[in-house]
Amino acid sequence: MLSLIFNTNPINIHYASFYNRLTNSLCLDFGSPLKLVNISEPIIPNDRYVKLKTRMCGICGTDLGVLGIRTSFPNTFKKRKGPIFLGHEIVAEVTEVGKAVSKFKIGDRVTIGDDKNCETFGLESCVFCRDGLPVLCINKHKREYYENIGAGWSEYFVRHENQLFAVPDDVDDDTAVLMEPVAASLHAVLRSPPGENDNILIIGAGTIGLGIVSAIRSLGIESIKITVLGRHEFQRNEAHKLGADHVVNEISMYDKLAEILDTPILGEGGNQILNKGFNYVYDCISSTTSIDNGLRWLSPRGNLIVVGMSETPKSIDFTLVARRELNILGTHGYAHDSWENVRQHTIARCIDWINNGRLKIDSLLTHKFPLSDYKNAFKVATSHYSANGLKPEPNKTIKVAFDYAL
Ligand SMILES: [Zn+2]
Ligand SMILES: [Zn+2]
Incomplete structure (x- = not known):
């Protein structure tokens, strides 16, 4: 395959790593760690596993972080024996089932959750996995991983049946491939849901930030006001379409945000705050600058939701956290969340809410490539990284995916 x-x-x-830093672009040619190879198909490693044929798979910011050898990834690489199989935003078809698989059959179309739990590894469930929160599992150090199980950037891969979610016939592949990233957005919102008349700011208008706009609107609380800070014009237009009330770029941010909230800016120089501030700031960038800004733009007792993980932040003024009694909450991936007295896995809820029209994400998938054209796919996926945000980004990229039918 x-x-x-x-x-x-x-x-x-x-x-x-050297090439990336020197050229500010991914190393895809000579000397690249990334290779398109022909290897044998993975074999079901135990009776609860399912073999799948990939139909589509997205390119995620986390994948680009691995390819860009950013943050603490070199330490991750040291622990690996074999190659890394990437691609976790998947829609696939079941082609073979292990003897003990009970929930799926050959031909089922599914999407995949990447949140493996204790059961996936044959371990007795820890307190978090028992509660449906495997992202917080405290048995991760006991897990023994199978090698060569493949992933979404392979024609075939194998997964435990408890990682699979059935996709209804009415949800097409272009939508199903967005379930995993949009679940991360919905989980960020359901982690501590906003309420009536709350003012929301979303920093970052990529797939996750735009997904948060949709996720908040899917709650059906019309009095919530959403502002999105996005670098590129096409992202801001998309935010508007999905239900944002205001969109702003990085020019004169303080003035624009103060005007939206009708509140004075206090302080001067690099030490300013918005007096009234936002009730919630969703930081989908999580850089030193965005976290520092987020804290300065919150209302007293406001909530900073840390969604992104792009770098290790430094020199952040935490005195505001004490003085204004701010809350900082982290969110990662998806889990079981509660809303309207229904406790459900975020991916399952996404599928239900997209199927019944409650959650709208139609236009987030902007580009599709065959796997063999991966170099162009990554160029398009990263074209807005180095582009100057003040000029139009040529590809208008939101989500890029590999389509195995192409
Ligand atoms: Zn991802
Ligand atoms: Zn666990």
Whole structure:
């Protein structure tokens, strides 16, 4: 089968890291750790596993973080023996089931949750997995991972049946491939849901930030006011379409946000705050600057929801957290959430709410490529990273996916 694998040998990693920093672009040609190879199909490793044929798979910011050798990933690479199989925003079809699989059959179309729990590894459930929160599992150090199980950037892969979610016939592949990232947005919202008359600011208008606009609107609380801070014009237009009341770019941010909230800016120089501030700030960037800004733009007792994980922040003024009694909440991936007295896995809820029209995400998928054209796919997926946000971004990229039918 065709598979796009990421080699973790130190020479490739160091070369790619050097290349990325020198050119500010991904290392995809000579010396790249990323290779399109023909390898044998994965074998079901135990009776609860299912073999799947990939139909589509998205490219996520986390994947681009691995390819860009950013943050603490070099430490991750050191622990690996074999290559890394990437691609976790998947829609696939079941082609084989293990003897003990009870919930799925050959031909079922599914999407995949990447939140493996204790049961996936044959361990007795820890307190968090028992509560449907495997993202917080405290047995991760006991897990024994199978090698060569493939992932979404491979034609075939295998997964435990408890990671699969059935996709209804009415939800097409272009929508189903967005379930995983949009579930991350919905989980961020349901972690501590906003209420009547709350003022919301979303920093970052990529797939996750735009997904948060949709997720908040899906709650059906019309008095919530949403403002989105987005670098590119097409992202801001999309935010408007999905239900944002205000969109702003990075020019004169304080003045624009103060005007939206009808509140004075206090302080001066680099030490300013919005007096009234937002009740919720969803930080989908989580850089030093965005976290620092987020805290300065919150209302007293406001909530900063840390969604992104792009770098290790430094020099943030936490005195505001004490003085204004702010809450900082982290959110990662998806889990079981509660809303309207229904406790449900976020991906299952996304599928239900998209199927019944409650959650609208239609236009987030902007580009599709065959796996063999991966170099162009990554160029388009990263084209807005280095583009100057003040000029139009040529590709208008939101979500790029590999489509195995192309
Ligand atoms: Zn992802
Ligand atoms: Zn666990």
